[in-house]
Amino acid sequence: MTKVKTLADLKKLREELQKKIHVRESGDHPESTVQVKVAMATCGIASGAKDVMVFLMEELEKRGIDSVVTQTGCMGYCYAEPTIEVTLPGHEPLVFGFVDKKKADEIIEKYIKNGELVDGIIPITYQSINENQEEGQQ
Amino acid sequence: MIKHKIHILVCGGTGCKSSNSDLLVSTLRNELIENGLDKEVQVVLTGCFGFCEQGPIVKVLPDNIFYVGVKPDDAHEIIAEHIIKGRKVQRLLYVDPKTKERIQDAKGMNFYKKQLRIALRNCGFIDPESIDESIARDGYAALAKVLTELTPAETVQIVKQSGLRGRGGGGFSTGLKWEITAKSQADQKYVVCNADEGDPGAFMDRSILEGDPHTVIEAMAINGYCTGADKGLVYIRAEYPLAIERLKIAIKQAREYGLLGQDIFGTGFNFDIDLRYGAGAFVCGEETALIHSMEGERGEPTFKPPFPSEEGYLGKPTNVNNVETYANIPPIILQGAEWFSSIGTEKSKGTKVFALAGKVNNVGLVEVPMGTTLREVIFEIGGGIKGNKKFKAVQTGGPSGGCLTEKHLDIPIDYDNLIACGSMMGSGGMIIVDEDDCMVSMAKYYLDFTVEESCGKCSPCRIGNKRLYEILETITKGKGTVEDLDRLRNLSEVIKDTSLCGLGQTSPNPVLSTLDNFLDEYEAHVKDHKCPAGQCRDLMTYWIEPENCVGCTACARVCPVSAISGERKEVHIIDAALCIKCGACLEKCKFNAVYVS
Ligand SMILES: Cc1cc2nc3c(=O)[nH]c(=O)nc-3n(C[C@H](O)[C@H](O)[C@H](O)COP(=O)(O)O)c2cc1C
Ligand code: SF4
Ligand code: SF4
Numbered sequence A: 001m002t003k004v005k006t007l008a009d010l011k012k013l014r015e016e017l018q019k020k021i022h023v024r025e026s027g028d029h030p031e032s033t034v035q036v037k038v039a040m041a042t043c044g045i046a047s048g049a050k051d052v053m054v055f056l057m058e059e060l061e062k063r064g065i066d067s068v069v070t071q072t073g074c075m076g077y078c079y080a081e082p083t084i085e086v087t088l089p090g091h092e093p094l095v096f097g098f099v100d101k102k103k104a105d106e107i108i109e110k111y112i113k114n115g116e117l118v119d120g121i122i123p124i125t126y127q128s129i130n131e132n133q134e135e136g137q138q
Numbered sequence B: 001m002i003k004h005k006i007h008i009l010v011c012g013g014t015g016c017k018s019s020n021s022d023l024l025v026s027t028l029r030n031e032l033i034e035n036g037l038d039k040e041v042q043v044v045l046t047g048c049f050g051f052c053e054q055g056p057i058v059k060v061l062p063d064n065i066f067y068v069g070v071k072p073d074d075a076h077e078i079i080a081e082h083i084i085k086g087r088k089v090q091r092l093l094y095v096d097p098k099t100k101e102r103i104q105d106a107k108g109m110n111f112y113k114k115q116l117r118i119a120l121r122n123c124g125f126i127d128p129e130s131i132d133e134s135i136a137r138d139g140y141a142a143l144a145k146v147l148t149e150l151t152p153a154e155t156v157q158i159v160k161q162s163g164l165r166g167r168g169g170g171g172f173s174t175g176l177k178w179e180i181t182a183k184s185q186a187d188q189k190y191v192v193c194n195a196d197e198g199d200p201g202a203f204m205d206r207s208i209l210e211g212d213p214h215t216v217i218e219a220m221a222i223n224g225y226c227t228g229a230d231k232g233l234v235y236i237r238a239e240y241p242l243a244i245e246r247l248k249i250a251i252k253q254a255r256e257y258g259l260l261g262q263d264i265f266g267t268g269f270n271f272d273i274d275l276r277y278g279a280g281a282f283v284c285g286e287e288t289a290l291i292h293s294m295e296g297e298r299g300e301p302t303f304k305p306p307f308p309s310e311e312g313y314l315g316k317p318t319n320v321n322n323v324e325t326y327a328n329i330p331p332i333i334l335q336g337a338e339w340f341s342s343i344g345t346e347k348s349k350g351t352k353v354f355a356l357a358g359k360v361n362n363v364g365l366v367e368v369p370m371g372t373t374l375r376e377v378i379f380e381i382g383g384g385i386k387g388n389k390k391f392k393a394v395q396t397g398g399p400s401g402g403c404l405t406e407k408h409l410d411i412p413i414d415y416d417n418l419i420a421c422g423s424m425m426g427s428g429g430m431i432i433v434d435e436d437d438c439m440v441s442m443a444k445y446y447l448d449f450t451v452e453e454s455c456g457k458c459s460p461c462r463i464g465n466k467r468l469y470e471i472l473e474t475i476t477k478g479k480g481t482v483e484d485l486d487r488l489r490n491l492s493e494v495i496k497d498t499s500l501c502g503l504g505q506t507s508p509n510p511v512l513s514t515l516d517n518f519l520d521e522y523e524a525h526v527k528d529h530k531c532p533a534g535q536c537r538d539l540m541t542y543w544i545e546p547e548n549c550v551g552c553t554a555c556a557r558v559c560p561v562s563a564i565s566g567e568r569k570e571v572h573i574i575d576a577a578l579c580i581k582c583g584a585c586l587e588k589c590k591f592n593a594v595y596v597s
């Protein structure tokens, strides 16, 4: 049984345990984290969205980027699946099409880390996947 | 270590558990296993979200989606649609009572927007049965800090400077109480947590113990360090089985981790906690009565001084604090006195948890900064009055408090303002009353409670409250006189002045404050023998409007006491002397011929 004998023990234990509930913390503060949404409807899953999602989750964490990866329904760009939507804190969401692991890697390195645009952005004529962004403002 | 990518939080508070959230959890887990998702998605049973009326509550993170009224049968759809396909289950989303819109993201809920959760910070967020989740949220970090970095006196100073005041009702400075207990000389001292919570409608202490028991354990240990006590006792009502169970689990885990017991953090500090059960008498929440009850004596208050801080349990210095008071301690230690005292009003710092009940849309538990107005709490967080009725009053402070009306809505809520308005903070009950509620009946309801709960030691409280109740009963029966109103007032003053404990000293408050604010309603009862709200049955008369009556006989057939007479196709008549005012005829008549006034 873990015995917490010293302050250092507690700190070490806390660090370990914090990772386990990190998803909850960042979900609670969406405005300060990078948000990535992966389209995971039938069309997305068929074209490998699941692998991309897992890749994104693992890589973002490995590279130490405070982020939330969630899945969403079909974005309506079935032709360009897998599609992902990336929202940097304080920026408009951007949608990327035909995202495989290689593309995902590029998006992380260039867009998410440095804000550089990369190929594959789907021109936006719609607002966001989240249908009701405005609600709450009363 | 498994790291789950999606967390499904299911409320395991008393309210939601009673609507079967346990089965919901096991069904969700089974669905996940069937779909091979149990390594990716975690189902967590948490404490209360404060939204009990619409429970069971399910929150999905990181999407931040809030589902209400979820049944075990809905588990399949949540997994198949939301988790697998990423489509929210629209029909389970919370509907805003004003806009009637389904809220897509919990951040958009007015119920949570104005809240600031300090005492409730972990309720509805962590699994209360896991010490690990508590540690991940800084559990025991404050204890570690005081033991390794601060002296007891420095710690007391932080609590004092934070401005924290007791949340159990009295509002006494917590730091000062700790200082007095620390300065009392004795070979043995005790730390007591008052978890008796007996106000009708209040459940904040229960929710904290159910949702975040470790915070209370940690704070009691901190108090032990400050005051020089190595023994803690939680006095908790036996009617709170879930809170007791969670507390027991938490104490066991803390012992296993070495966070309770001998030589905590290798500093030589020893501390352990035991439970004591109360049988559910309201007066046992009063600290001296509570101590006597723990000693195995009758649960009756005794005269103060000596205060428990000087001479308490077994005659030893005893620090008694309320559950919510303790729950504020760890954040104060970690984030500092300045942070805490920057929240709230001049003399009331931090937040207060309120239990909203009665005629309000969002019934539940809310935590707001001191200084928030009643209007914000009732109309923004509470979502306004049910069924678009008109707000009439709000009773704060439970049976010891008073009612506040329309004209008090914009006053910032704090200890002193509430007292200035003739009410009090109490433990934080807020019962909202609308135009259909009779204020005389409300006062009667509280007096009924007090009469039941008075310990009987003082005659003014034992007999006086009974007389108050009887006068109110006479008035609601339509047999009161104008002199009765003076009698109520005089008797109330006597009871307040001559009772020993807080129960008797405050029990007439609901009478006095309704007399002050709603004298016209009392007068209508005693002068016109009418109840303006239409609630006092004995003051109602049922009659049939001849113009509308077609003689269908429906009312006569439904009347349980045969008070209605009349031939077929002829106008019917109610015999007022026989009528028991059950309302059956009114409901039955299809021609709007039955009236009540
Ligand atoms: C009739 C009566 C009932 C009380 N019930 C409670 C209670 O249920 N819980 C509580 O914490 N304090 C209750 N109190 C207040 C306690 O006597 C005491 O002031 C409080 O526990 C001190 O803790 P605090 O300083 O943290 O508020 C009650 C007082 C009276 C007079
Ligand atoms: S005031 Fe009432 S409850 Fe309090 S000690 Fe006297 S009789 Fe008992
Ligand atoms: S109110 Fe009830 S008792 Fe009175 S007349 Fe109607 S049915 Fe009969």
Ligand code: FES
Residues within 6 Å of the ligand: B011, B012, B013, B014, B015, B016, B017, B047, B048, B049, B050, B051, B052, B053, B055, B056, B057
């Ligand atoms: S018990 Fe579930 S929200 Fe309160």
